[in-house]
Amino acid sequence: MSTDQWVGNDVSQGHARLEGILRFERLSHGFALCETLAVSLVAVATADLYWSYALEWHPDRSVTMAVGAALGLGVAGLSxxxxxxxxxxxxxxxxxxSGLVTTLRIFTALLAVLFVTRFDEGYSRGTFFSQFVMSxxxxxxxxxxxxxxxxERxxxxxxxxxRLMIVGDAQLDPQLQARLSARGCHVVARLSLADTARADEAETLxxxxxxxxxxGVERVLVHTSAELGDLVDRLLHDLSETPVTVEVLPHRNSPLWRAKGDGLAGLPAAVVRNRPLSRLQLLLKRxxxxxxxxxxxxxxAPLLLAIAxxxxxxxxxxxFFRQTRHGYGNQPIRVFKFRSMRVMEDGAAFRQATRxxxxxxxxxAVLRRTNLDELPQILNVLFGEMSIVGPRPHPIALNETFxxxxxxFHRRHxxxxxxxxWAQINGHRGETDTLKKMADRIEHDLWYVDHWSFLLDLKIILMTAFSRAAYRNAG
Incomplete structure (x- = not known):
């Protein structure tokens, strides 16, 4: 099977199958909102009924509404x-x-708060218990x-x-296909590496x-065998430059193939590379x-107008000046900047600024020394193309050079x-006229990708504002 045939047929068919399909994240987020509202309303209604019919009095309703909202947000948020x-x-x-366990944990936290604040004297045990049962x-x-x-869906x-890609075995048995489909996994591409000629290996990879x-592949399943050892190693190396989770499966003739596994669809797969950020971390960062x-x-806004x-x-x-640069997953994005030059070079015509x-x-010159020329990229952040903190996007021509x-190199994307x-606050910014300068910058970018945390982002933001290193080599 040629590479062109595989990309042309399987991928296009995969896209056709994905039209009109709902993403599970949207469904789960919508359900989380419904669960929040339902638990909140039921908690408030239960307290009202209990106080009205069992105690024949009613405290301040703002308290019950606050507690109800906290319970609803707690259950959905913890989930x-x-x-x-x-x-x-x-x-x-x-x-x-898991829903019952989460509800129990949230009500246990509420009980602890009531005890510490001594508000439990005005919050009867009957109210608490009835709210827990109904919730x-x-x-x-x-x-x-x-x-x-x-x-059903x-x-x-x-x-x-x-979105899944299977590499190493083009034939997918019906049972495994059904197990993948039942878990919402859509195979958008398949390729048998065993059919790849030695001359076509680089092109195939x-x-x-x-x-x-x-x-938009999110997970790659790689079938291994003794014959494909070297090629699979090279494939795993190349896949490290993409934001996908990679799982390695044993060969079908291996005894491990029949073993019960904890991987996708119960497969005995070993995860050799995870995405840099989980879906929850991506959501929090966004x-x-x-x-x-x-x-x-x-x-x-006043400063932006004054600079304009x-x-x-x-x-x-x-x-403004918009320049095409590499974004997430090597996809091109158009980055906003305040114009700081008399020319607006882009694409192959791009030439780095020098001192x-x-x-x-x-x-x-003032804008570049103070980093103020980068402020319009706030719009790229709002559009979801960029983040406040992350590897600086390079012009595509510069990336292709190094x-x-x-x-x-592309793992930074x-x-x-x-x-x-991280590279910028450590002084690795400005002109990269030597291989060592760019290599140092990439080393810091990859360190950030491997060590991301929310606290690290806060540290970088603070150092950008107050550290002298962040303005070194600017201009």
Whole structure:
């Protein structure tokens, strides 16, 4: 099977099958909202009924509403944090049981708060117990209905949890295919490495990596065998430059193939590479980025207007400059910047700015020294193309120059690019006129990808604002 035939047929057919299919994340987030509202309303209604009929008095309703809202948000929030909504796809009562356990934990936390604040004197034990029972029943009912409807849609192939590529075995037995479909996994591409000629190996590996990037593949299952050892090693190396989870499966003739596994669809697979950030971490980072970018856009509006006016008065040309750069998964994005030069080079015509570059305007020199030329990228953050913190996006021409010289260069794109980053606060910014300068920057970018945390992002933001190193080599 040729590489062109595989990419042309399997991938296009996979896209056709995915049209009109709902993403599981949207369904689970929608259900989380429903569960929040249901638990909150039931908790408030139960307290009202208990106080009205059992105690014949009613305290301040603002208290019951606050407690109800806290219970609803607590149950849904903890479920999202622990990934318990993912269990709705799995067979068995695990999804229902996780709902009861989560409800118990939230009510235990409420009991601790009531005890510490001594508010338990005005909050009867009967109210607490009745709220717990009714909330538990509501959670069980909602989850039972959601799981039944979800399984019906899964059986019809209308829910997508993950986009999957299988490499190493083009033939997928019906039983395994059914198990994957039942878990919302859509196979968008397959390729048998055993049919790959030695002369076509490099082209095949490039096609696999490109398909991962272009088709939004989230997980790759790699079948191994003794004959494919070296080729599989090279494939795993190349896949490390894509933001996918890679699982290695034993060969069908191996005794391990029949073993019960904890991997996808119960396969005895070993995860050799995870995505840099989990879906929950991506969600938290995105929420933080959006909130900070929106607040910054409002707070910095006067400064942005003043810079725009200064640019127009200083030189002819537009206020903003948009340049094509590599973003998440090597996908091209159009990055906003305040224009700091008399030219607007892009694509193959791009040429790096140098110290005392005659193309830089007077206002542009100030903007570049103070990093203010990067402020319009707040818009890229709002649009979801960039993050507040991450590897700085490079012009595509610059990437193509160094990618062949620096190992794992494109792995820096396994996370969204940022306005500021770990490399920048350590002084690795500005002109990269030597291989060593770029290699040092990439080393710091890859360290950030491997060690990301929310606290690290906060540290980088603070150092960008107050550290001298963040402004070293600017200009």
């Amino acid at each position: 999202l944090l622990r990934g318990s909504y993912e269990r709705a796809i799995e067979p068995g009562p695990g999804f229902l049981w 538990g029943l509501v959670v069980l009912t909602l989850r039972s209905v959601f799981q039944r409807l979800l399984r 899964l059986a019809k192939g209308r829910v997508e949890r993950q 490039r096609a696999i990596v490109n398909t991962c990037r272009e088709s 929420v933080f980025d959006f909130a900070v970018a929106l607040g910054a856009l409002i707070f910095l 006016a200064a640019i127009r008065l200083d030189s002819k040309g537009p206020v 005392n570059d005659p193309r830089i305007t007077r206002v542009g 990618a062949k010289e620096i190992k794992l 396994n996370i969204r690019p940022g306005i500021t980053g």
